[in-house]
Amino acid sequence: MSEPLIDVVVPVFNGAKTIRAAIESIQTQTLNRIRILIVDDGSTDDTRHLLTEMAAGDGRLQIIHQPKGGIVSALNAGLVHCCAEFVARHDADDVSYPQRFEHQLGYMREHPECLGVSGAARQIDEHGRFLGKVIRLPSPDAADGKWLPAREPYLMHPFLMARTSALRVVGGYRYVVHSEDADLCWRMQEHGHLHNMDAVLGEYRMHSGSISGSSVSNGRTQALGTQLAAISALRRRAGKTDLTFPKEAVERYRAAASLTEIFKLGCHGLTRSEIEHLETALAAKLLELTDYRPYELELADCRFIRRALAKRMHTANAKNRDELTHLTLRAAARLFRKGLLKEASAVVPTSQYPSAAARLAKRFASGRIDLKTIAGFDWVCRTTKW
Structure with missing residues (x-):
């Protein structure tokens, strides 16, 4: 196999239900000068067996096993093995469309000042059904750390492609819990340009087991x-x-x-x-x-x-x-x-009660709430001291 242009880092923990579809979407990319580095972060389900089976049929797959250390540990373990000019990220439950890498590499070649690029993605549920929404993120150029909350220079991380040299310069991922991706984007932006493409690059899976959406x-x-x-x-x-x-x-x-x-x-x-x-x-x-x-x-x-x-x-x-x-x-x-x-009336400042009441009236008119709910809100607002 010729030297890879792209090392694809895929961390996985107990991903037996989705890992095959994720890896197959990488294997079928139109740009095939890739190496797929899968970091098994101490899985206890059938993930290990599936990875062994897939690697036996494709020499581009390299499996890295480690005791469970969490996402940051797994990502940094994958980066250690990267030697290609570019690194692509991929999650074990998402799907990339066939031309994803081709689109991203083309952009990076045309824009040498760009250190990282991502794009849009269709939301799917845990069964792979389209949820009717395409996620498109704003330009990282609009980032503002003083905004409330901070406007981040965010690139959708499961579809990130970055220059390996840039990831080395910033030192990889830090233990910013559940936000290691946003932190990486802030640090990369200090060394060059980041870009979100308009192109839909794949499918982002929403499910109850995801860390960011579970509680x-x-x-x-x-x-x-x-x-x-x-x-x-x-x-x-x-x-x-x-x-x-x-x-x-x-x-x-x-x-x-x-x-x-x-x-x-x-x-x-x-x-x-x-x-x-x-x-x-x-x-x-x-x-x-x-x-x-x-x-x-x-x-x-x-x-x-x-x-x-x-x-x-x-x-x-x-x-x-x-x-x-x-x-x-x-x-x-x-x-x-x-x-x-109680929660509704607690979150709204007294000065905003009229605006909240107006929203309630609109919902009542559309049949989405009943008079009992409005009366209950009014009673809570009048009798509760926060």
């Missing part, structure tokens, strides 16, 4: 990680000492039982102004995540969000304030619809 606890952790990654970027770009992300902190974050607890953990090593910013950014990010993730805010989350936004929302510019107000009202309307009246 509000993981949502809190992800919200913290993304905002700490942004603060870290702001520090570097101001010539200040960077934050560190020790591996041992990961379990402390995961064990946190509330948004307040995880916020306190995240404050370690921050300045007073960074702590004040983090509180509001963390609240805003969890609001944003629950707008499209399958989990929901709990009452304590709603109270934290309301207090945090009341403290510092006024420091944001008018456009940012409008976005936060919109997110808050959407959250309240969603909670109303689910019958979570």
Whole structure:
């Protein structure tokens, strides 16, 4: 086999249900000068057997077995073995379309200043059925670490292609829990250009077993990680000492039982102004995540969000304030619809009750909620002290 142009890094843990489809989508790429590095992160299901079977029929597959160490450990283990000019990422439950690598490599060749490129993806469910949505991300050039929550220079990571040299320069992945991908994008952007293509490159699987979508606890952790990654970027770009992300902190974050607890953990090593910013950014990010993730805010989350936004929302510019107000009202309307009246009224500041009531009226007119729900919300708002 000739030297590969692209090393494809595929981390997997207990991916027996989807790994074959994922690998076959890589094997059938129109650009076939590739090597597929699959890092089995201590799987206990049938993954190991399936990988052995697939590798026996394709010399481009190289299997790396390691004890379970988590996604960051698995990704860095894969990067150690990369020697091609380009590295492509792929998850064990997603599917790439045949011309994905050809499209991305063509763009990278035409734009030598570009260090990383991704693109759009169709959302599918755990059975492979199209969910009716194509994910398209904004340009990384619009990134703003001071926005609430931070606007990230994000590239959809399961469809990332990057220059191997750039990944080496930034030192690979750090232990920014549930946000190692966003952190990598911030650091890569400091050395060159990042780009999201309009082309649909594959299918992104949404299912209950995914780490980022499985619980509000993981949502809190992800919200913290993304905002700490942004603060870290702001520090570097101001010539200040960077934050560190020790591996041992990961379990402390995961064990946190509330948004307040995880916020306190995240404050370690921050300045007073960074702590004040983090509180509001963390609240805003969890609001944003629950707008499209399958989990929901709990009452304590709603109270934290309301207090945090009341403290510092006024420091944001008018456009940012409008976005936060919109997110808050959407959250309240969603909670109303689910019958979570205390949570709905807890997340909405008193000044926004008229706007929330207007949204309720629209939903009543369309038949999406009943008068009992509206009456219940009114009673909760009048009788509960937050």
